[in-house]
Amino acid sequence: MSELLTADRIDEIGATGPGSPDPAALVTELVSAVDEGRVADPADTGYALLVAADILRQAGDLADALALATRAIAEQPDDDAYARAVRAGLLLRLDRTDEGLAELTALRPLLETDPDAAYLIDELAGAGHTDTAVEWLTGALDVLLERSRAQQHESEDAQDAAAAMIYGLAQQRHDLREDMGLPHDEYDTLADRLRDAASHALDALDDGPATLLFWPKAEFDALLVRWPALAESYPTTWDGHRAQIERAFVETSGLGGTGLGVVAGSVDGLAAFAGTEPIDEETLDEYADSLEDTGVTSWPPGRNDTCWCGSGTKYKKCCLPRSRA
Ligand SMILES: [Zn+2]
Ligand SMILES: [Zn+2]
Structure with missing residues (x-):
């Protein structure tokens, strides 16, 4: 058990872990590598813990998942937005609603700046807070659309990045609202048009x-x-x-x-x-x-x-x- 835990192996466990016959063994493999300092690239330590937390979450062991997510934040203090979102989602699922929402609210501005921040919405919606998820997506779209109207002189790369974010947020919002049985509104129509195009x-x-x-x-x-x-x-x-x-x-x-x-x-x-x-x-x-x-x-x-x-x-x-x- 002295071999190094590579990023490829963590990816592999992340892809197959929850459906494997013995998820607990995979959690042990990940956590013991962290405990024993055997993560090949120390920058992957938080990642290994979050994959383990995800396996536990899907197995219904929310308390232990929360402990691992909390540890992941401590292990990667410089790059912890995703870990904090995962932890917040677990808090929401544990009905520690105020704490979970406070943590996610602190991250909410990322929806307007980070193309990968859709995970915030996944955590909210996955824990049943779909109304809030839609409200945040609407707010982010308002801001991004207003910004793209106002800043016609920014670089083409910046415009392309903004267009891609608007596309992603509008699709996510459209699909959530569809699941909720809501009729199309203006932004849903926009989402459809962008998807058709x-x-x-x-x-x-x-x-x-x-x-x-x-x-x-x-x-x-x-x-x-x-x-x-x-x-x-x-x-x-x-x-x-x-x-x-x-x-x-x-x-x-x-x-x-x-x-x-x-x-x-x-x-x-x-x-x-x-x-x-x-x-x-x-x-x-x-x-x-x-x-x-x-x-x-x-x-x-x-x-x-x-x-x-x-x-x-x-x-x-x-x-x-x-x-x-
Ligand atoms: Zn023209
Ligand atoms: Zn539609």
């Missing part, structure tokens, strides 16, 4: 170079007048249409997609293309394909170049910020 982006990646069908302003308005049923397939406003395309491209390029661009549709062109066929999403896709020979406006333009949407405004002042609004 991301999945369109993934579909587009599968298809190779991605061309999206774009309707210039006058055509967009005429389109929905002529085929009102298409309102189901599009955002309600032209700005929403532009933003959806921009977001899909941002997602696709973030995933490594290249060859992106738009083809511009026209109502008369679509009517001529479809003939007597019904105008549905399949027809729209085929129509978009048919336009590729006549000219694709590639994406993205340079920041100071004219925007792809045809507004005549510089990209950086037009659809570039629109994707984050």
